Amino acid sequence: MTEEGLNASILRLQSHVVETYGMIKDIYKREQQEGDVDKVAQLCLKLANYEGGLLTLRGYKQDIIDSAKVEEEQQDEETQTDHEEQDDESVIDEEYLAEKSQTFKNSQAHQKKGKKKK
Numbered sequence: 001m002t003e004e005g006l007n008a009s010i011l012r013l014q015s016h017v018v019e020t021y022g023m024i025k026d027i028y029k030r031e032q033q034e035g036d037v038d039k040v041a042q043l044c045l046k047l048a049n050y051e052g053g054l055l056t057l058r059g060y061k062q063d064i065i066d067s068a069k070v071e072e073e074q075q076d077e078e079t080q081t082d083h084e085e086q087d088d089e090s091v092i093d094e095e096y097l098a099e100k101s102q103t104f105k106n107s108q109a110h111q112k113k114g115k116k117k118k
Helices: 005-029 035-092 094-100 102-117
Strands: none
Touching: 005 035, 094 102
16 A cells, blocks of 8 residues: 555545534534434444544554555565575586586596697
């Protein structure tokens, strides 16, 4: 998720807060009807949830962003380490061949013998 996604979530919660608060005000302005008390109580619970979510997201927003950056950096370091290890393993030089390859050793011995005869 991007920072814009977090900002969009904050805006969504803000819009729910404003909408719910508006509904409570509308109920208060009109003549009282049956069920208004329950409606206001339910809307207040929704409003409290939206406000709580909004405050929580605002409070943790920077921590969320920072933690994602740290994880990306760790993944980048791991990827670089993996590539370096693969590069180290994939480079075959004369020293490696002299150590590991019997065929290379035989060819080197054969070349030395050929140079001595001339």
